[in-house]
Amino acid sequence: MKFVLATRNAHKATELKRILEELDLDCELLTVADFPGAPEVEETETTFEGNALLKARALAKFTGLAAIADDSGICVDALDGNPGVLSARWSGATENVDQANLDLVLEQIKDVPTESRGAKFVCAAVAVFPDGKELVATGEMLGSLLNAPTGENGFGYDPIFVPTGFTKTTAQMTASEKDAISHRGKALNQLAHQISEVISKL
Numbered sequence: 580m581k582f583v584l585a586t587r588n589a590h591k592a593t594e595l596k597r598i599l600e601e602l603d604l605d606c607e608l609l610t611v612a613d614f615p616g617a618p619e620v621e622e623t624e625t626t627f628e629g630n631a632l633l634k635a636r637a638l639a640k641f642t643g644l645a646a647i648a649d650d651s652g653i654c655v656d657a658l659d660g661n662p663g664v665l666s667a668r669w670s671g672a673t674e675n676v677d678q679a680n681l682d683l684v685l686e687q688i689k690d691v692p693t694e695s696r697g698a699k700f701v702c703a704a705v706a707v708f709p710d711g712k713e714l715v716a717t718g719e720m721l722g723s724l725l726n727a728p729t730g731e732n733g734f735g736y737d738p739i740f741v742p743t744g745f746t747k748t749t750a751q752m753t754a755s756e757k758d759a760i761s762h763r764g765k766a767l768n769q770l771a772h773q774i775s776e777v778i779s780k781l
Contacts, residue, residue: 580778582706583609585620585648587636588667590734595649595767598670598758604770605778609644615661617641627651627664627703628715635707643709647770651702651763653736655684655724657691665699666735677735681728683749688724696724698740704766706774714773720749 581587586592592610599608611617620637622630635648638667652666658731660670662684672679688696699721706714723741728738730750742760749757 580606580645581609581780582606582645582647582774583611583614583638583642585611585638585646587611587619591649594754594758594763595647597754597766598764599647599771602768603708604771604774611638614638614642618660622650622664625664627701628705628717629666631703632707632713632715637708637715639709643652645706645708647704647706649702649704649763649766651700651766653684653740654699654701655688656697657688657695658684666781680771681736681739684724685726685728685737689726693723698724700736700740702762702766704763704770706770708777712777714770714777716754716766716773718762718767718768718769720760720762720765 584592584595586595596608618641620634622633624630624633630650631648635646638646651663652663654660654663666680670679670683674675701721702718704716722741725741725748730738730748732752733750737749738748740749741747742749750763
């Protein structure tokens with residue numbers, strides 16, 4: 580069975596593909612890049628689940644294949660849960676977007692004491708099938724924020740996020756270390772099990 584990953588973010592596509600392949604789903608994974616002319620979907624919903632479903636529904640309709648999408652972001656306690664669904668466009672920048680977003684969050688929490696720097700990564704992962712069937716799974720990773728970036732791996736806010744129970748950022752972890760505890764890893768793991776059940780009944 581073929582699935583298409585509904586993301587244009589190269590980092591995210593790599594991570595999605597890596598996690599799903601390690602879960603040994605009996606399927607072929609394609610990306611938006613395999614479908615020239617695929618629609619750009621504006622993320623207009625106010626929830627991670629809503630935005631993920633928007634993207635997956637549009638791509639399933641365009642390709643005629645089952646589509647997998649996720650929407651994820653960081654929710655910072657001191658910012659009342661923001662950036663949240665706006666994480667990828669928090670700064671409004673059009674160049675060096677990840678760095679600009681990270682810099683803005685650091686500026687916004689610069690006077691927040693260490694003990695009040697709680698945050699969590701949240702992910703909603705969905706699969707939409709051509710027949711209209713929809714699957715939804717969610718995952719969270721709790722942690723806290725540093726006051727300066729540390730680590731070269733990962734992307735987005737990884738360099739300032741230290742998961743609860745760890746002493747290093749997700750940008751200092753290997754891909755497999757991060758996948759084992761990450762919001763996206765948890766959500767996709769759940770989703771993969773749901774997909775397996777659907778495939779087994781075909």
